Amino acid sequence: MKNQQMNSIALFIMGKKGLACLETMLNCISVELKFVIYATDKNVEKDYADEIIALCNKHNVLCYNRNSFDETLLNSVSYYIAISWRWLIKSDLEKLIVFHDSILPKYRGFNPLVTALINGDEEIGVTAIFANKEFDNGAILGTEKTPISYPIKISEAIDIISVCYQDLVMKIGKEIANNTLVATPQDENQATFSLWRDEEDYYIDWSLDALVLERTINALGFPYGGARSKMDDKIIILDEVKALNDVKIENRTSGKILFLDNNQPTIVCGNGLIKIEKAHYLENGEEVNFKKFRTRLK
Template identity: 45%
Template sequence: MRNKITLLLLTQKGYEVLKALIADVPDVIHSVISAADPTVVKDFHDDIKKLCDHSGITFSNRTGRRTIDTEYAMAISWRWLIDARSTSLIVLHDSLLPKYRGFNPLVTALINGDDRIGVTAFYANDEYDRGDVIAQAETRVTYPMPIQKAIELVTENYKELALRIAKAIANGDRPSSYKQDEKQATYSLWRDEEDYAIDWHLSSDSIRRFIDAVGFPYKGASTTMDGRKMRILSAEAVDDVAIVNRSPGKLIFFQHGKPVIVCGNGLLRINEIIDDQTKSSLLPLPRLRVRFK
């Protein structure tokens, strides 16, 4: 089907792009496919479905539909393989390719303290995230930068690119593209529950960025105390002191009633920490002799 797009959407970014397309170029949308994603607290699957139902757009779940019969498909935040043999598949990716090919690139960029984040639209091929680039949009950032704020920023990049591409397709134009520079390519690995764990041997600034980068809509940075898993949702680096027997992970003192933890370099004050199971606050901590692992 010419001049039409099948959308494969997930997360807030997919939802906001769908809203923007409906408002500006609704006729280019043929149908929407979405899926539930248990790896995040909120996947926007239900929001996407409700918006499709309200707008009269055909909606289907990933498990219930396999065939894409439009000239183009566009994938946003999609985590599964797509059979694109009969369509031109355009992927919008959370990085400025060829940097951070792979998984969770926005999280990786924030952990690394990058001063630019952004989105790349490219034609998918047989090797993931190596296709020809259609366009990029970027945003400069400063820290601290919570992941939710970063998502809101790159969502604007997503909308900008999606609208530009959709308008071209609606006009019967194939979006032009160019090759990636393989010499500049880097990769970001997939993350699972183990990757939420804080490494207290890192600097306090690095740990602060990590906590901010894996917060809501993700599960939150984890640590353990006496074998009990907990999530640190908010923290900030504070001035270091001279510790002659430095031991990362130990509580050194309380500041404004909040525990201050020794890091590999620097100190970190924990402002919000919850039990992983009950989600209840664990502040104030019951004692001074605490070691996080």
């Protein structure tokens, strides 16, 4: 006999990962997607809001901007799932499922994927939890993870982890449909935290290890604003870099150009060297032409 009371969900989504999960849920016939709430993000170069709206319109799914959404509509759905969402959802916490960008309980908090890449983690993943009033410590409903290798840019990592998101949202969708969700408490002894980041965190500390800097620069690129440094009172964005083996420098000073070859400077780091293969100015987007050998990056 056909179930007349099919469980339903609403999605709170942003960004490429949110778009990927929307595509997956539109193909999940076991649970009804009643509506989507999206948001724009001025802190990234591309927020995928237009693509989310277009996909909803294509499939005749109701779509609301977060600024105009009536939260009383949530009373009509079984569960709501938040993916890449940054704002408080005033709702029944027992119905709110949050997708977090890490393998919890590791990296509770902010920008966990960026932190994982900077730290050189060998695997990345996503965890679905029931929301609660604490800091990302809700009971775990499921985890998907995948190995990665370095060097890797944040855009590539997002593509890779988006598949994890799709696999997990399909799993959660089926469990909602079948009323088989199982939640497991997190191990508090294994919990770590990832701090919030702001504009100052885009600036490079050249006293760090070259491999750490290579990972950091790659982790801050598109769709984020890009790792940056000051040169001759101007701000440059570092687009393409490569960590190099160290040489013996008797009077080591981090941030100075050591070699300059074909407009590609090699910068002294706290340990090791970084070769800047491509950079552009923040102010006008023009490519940086490194002409002066006696140059210090700050």
